[in-house]
Amino acid sequence: MEFGFELALAARLESEWPVVSRQLGASVHDRRVMDLVCVEPGPAFDERVALTPETIPPAAIESKVGPGRARYWKEAFDCHPERAERAVEAAVECGFFERERRSSRTYVRQVTRYPDWFDRLVGVENKPDLGRPGALETQLLTDVKLGLLDAVVLATASHVTGAHRNRIPDEVGIWQFDPETGERTVLREPEPLPVDEPGIDICDRSSARTEIQVADTGEKKRVRRALAERAYGKGWRTYGMPACAQVDPDEHGLPYCPWKGRIVRPATECGPDCGGHDPAEPPGFDPEALRAARTSWEPDPDGRARRQTGLERFSE
Numbered sequence: 001m002e003f004g005f006e007l008a009l010a011a012r013l014e015s016e017w018p019v020v021s022r023q024l025g026a027s028v029h030d031r032r033v034m035d036l037v038c039v040e041p042g043p044a045f046d047e048r049v050a051l052t053p054e055t056i057p058p059a060a061i062e063s064k065v066g067p068g069r070a071r072y073w074k075e076a077f078d079c080h081p082e083r084a085e086r087a088v089e090a091a092v093e094c095g096f097f098e099r100e101r102r103s104s105r106t107y108v109r110q111v112t113r114y115p116d117w118f119d120r121l122v123g124v125e126n127k128p129d130l131g132r133p134g135a136l137e138t139q140l141l142t143d144v145k146l147g148l149l150d151a152v153v154l155a156t157a158s159h160v161t162g163a164h165r166n167r168i169p170d171e172v173g174i175w176q177f178d179p180e181t182g183e184r185t186v187l188r189e190p191e192p193l194p195v196d197e198p199g200i201d202i203c204d205r206s207s208a209r210t211e212i213q214v215a216d217t218g219e220k221k222r223v224r225r226a227l228a229e230r231a232y233g234k235g236w237r238t239y240g241m242p243a244c245a246q247v248d249p250d251e252h253g254l255p256y257c258p259w260k261g262r263i264v265r266p267a268t269e270c271g272p273d274c275g276g277h278d279p280a281e282p283p284g285f286d287p288e289a290l291r292a293a294r295t296s297w298e299p300d301p302d303g304r305a306r307r308q309t310g311l312e313r314f315s316e
């Protein structure tokens with residue numbers, strides 16, 4: 001139920017936010033994964049669109065490589081050399097860096113200055129059935145204390161009672177969402193979280209003693225940018241269609257199965273073990289074309305630098 005709810009909500013949010021993604025890490029020291037993240041555009045969003053459709057590696061953005069003079073790559077990164085090398089490769093591959101060889105060394109520079117492209121980040125925790133809340137309260141409290149995202153919302157299909165509201169931190173917004181009709185009702189607006197102040201990461205609640213770590217503003221800024229980049233490159237249509245004649249994707253590319261009467265999760269629900277399975281070629285499904293048609297994300301921007309992979313070997 002949660003998978004179908006999540007995809008249906010992502011499809012709905014895509015009509016309002018230019019970038020929507022799912023299942024992204026949203027903590028500084030912990031492994032908290034946010035169900036959905038919506039990115040609001042910043043002043044230079046168009047420049048980001050023109051740069052590359054992919055995630056620009058955060059290590060490349062954080063490095064000392066700028067748009068002016070080309071730098072010897074080994075002197076421009078503070079991280080482990082292997083991570084640095086991977087970041088250089090990925091940044092060249094996606095068109096953010098260009099490289100040149102001088103004697104036997106690789107020098108790199110930014111093709112264009114990294115744009116100030118995103119503004120607010122809104123996290124959505126999905127809990128279609130509030131009757132089975134799991135660790136919901138603690139998760140939301142963690143998000144509020146950390147303040148990594150500008151706003152956090154709980155989305156549910158359940159009827160929300162006063163008792164539910166009282167258990168959800170005041171800062172967290174509440175949406176009621178009907179995955180069948182796509183109707184979203186805002187029951188409570190979220191309060192802005194202090195993203196520019198240090199936050200508290202609650203890391204381990206398994207032991208008797210709760211382990212916490214302070215996340216300073218620099219770390220939060222770095223993780224926010226990595227999160228926004230990941231969301232931009234990943235989007236939310238990260239699934240494939242099953243090799244089954246029953247599946248009937250809708251206009252948003254949601255994997256609807258008439259036999260089950262709902263959206264299915266192909267990776268775990270489809271195959272010979274399913275009673276309705278009818279082997280066939282998977283139906284045509286082009287997640288990039290769907291995303292490009294519905295948002296300003298551009299899969300093949302004009303201004304993109306020519307890919308250099310394969311033309312030039314990486315050298316010392």
Ligand code: SF4
Nearest residue numbers: 244257270271274276
């Ligand atoms: S394998 Fe089963 S769940 Fe998947 S599309 Fe076919 S009938 Fe539906």
